[in-house]
Amino acid sequence: MSDLILHHYPTSPFSEKLRLILGHKKLPWKSVFIPAIMPKPDVLPLTGGYRRTPVLQVGADIYCDTALIADVLEHLAPEPTLYPEPEKGMSRILAQWADSTLFWAAMAWNLQPKGAAEVFVKAPPEAIKAFGEDRGKMSVGNMTRLRPADAAAAYKSYLRRISDMLDDKPFLLGEMPCIADFSAYHPLWYTRRIEAVKGILELTPAVGDWMDRIAAIGHGKSTQFSADEAIAVGKASMPGSLLTDSTFQDDHGIPLGTQVTIRAESFGLEETVGKLVAASRMHYTLERTDDRAGTLHVHFPRIGYVLKKADNA
Structure with a gap:
């Protein structure tokens, strides 16, 4: 191969x-x-x-x-499988939700003005403008972006729901991570990188512990x-x-x-x-x-x- x-x-x-x-x-x-x-x-x-x-x-x-x-x-x-039985279908559905609904709520929260200011703190004005124009072109069509206040409400609810899933197990659907875990993790990973907005994760300590377990997997070789x-x-x-x-x-x-x-x-x-x-x-x-x-x-x-x-x- x-x-x-x-x-x-x-x-x-x-x-x-x-x-x-x-x-x-x-x-x-x-x-x-x-x-x-x-x-x-x-x-x-x-x-x-x-x-x-x-x-x-x-x-x-x-x-x-x-x-x-x-x-x-x-x-x-x-x-190890990404699609464990008997939750194979559930893992795919959760991953699709996380890669879309959860992701866009998280990114609207992450890139609110104080978050964006931190992300682009070292970037020249022309680079910030180019990034905004680029993502604007990608969003043309039938896509709706959440405003920061609406994103905050949605994101907090989603984090609580993820936390509820972790009440009795280390990962979202069991003892091992599956595709749902990796899909739900990455928008939260971006949140955790930004000091100005990462405090939202403190509302759900179980989610933070779960993120630590995912991060510990690493990127391999x-x-x-x-x-x-x-x-x-x-x-x-x-x-x-x-x-x-x-x-x-x-x-x-x-x-x-x-x-x-x-x-x-x-x-x-x-x-x-x-x-x-x-x-x-x-x-x-x-x-x-x-x-x-x-x-x-x-x-x-x-x-x-x-x-x-x-x-x-």
Whole structure:
């Protein structure tokens, strides 16, 4: 198997989710740091347009969205499992809630004026402006952002509910962490990094103890890798998916081999264009060719993404 190459940046919450899963599964990985905002000249040759962070590369296969990447890591290292029986379905539903509803409530709280002032304290005004404009462009569409006061009420309620889940067990669904733990942890991890706003976590001591247990897992063994090296790996490799669900599921009337576009539903609406080579119960795969990176397969989860025929199809 080719090396696992994680394209990420240190302060990315969703990257922290994956770094901990890699540590939990004891999978060695190569670390490529990417910009937090556009332009991303060494990411787009791999993804074809998708610009959210992180991205996992395995040879010429590019996996987008942490929900799908977690499935890839589960396939590579089934134990310890991220999806324990009999709570397999519950763990996925909780993870989806945490990656969306919980995440946006937490980030609205985290980046309220006093939180944002601390996060960007050393940044020049033009960098702060660029970050705001970048995230504004990513939010265009049907996405609603919470105001800080509304976020505070929601976040406090969510933290109490997480605390209630920890009354009689060390992790959310049992004795071992699962996908729900890693998904619920990363937005709280961002809160804990900001002195001006982290006091909200003191209202739920059990949540703080649980966070300590998750943090203790660590990120495992990683080595630095350059973006040029990662792109060269893609060009020298042949696609070979690590996803195990391959049966064609046609919900759109779009046959395999059609030129299509795929984009996220609500945040980061940049499209990736390519030939549809898989549309299974769980994922889509596009084949595309880039001058720098060669022929690649770019994989997306089915849930949360929009598939359409390309204009020229």
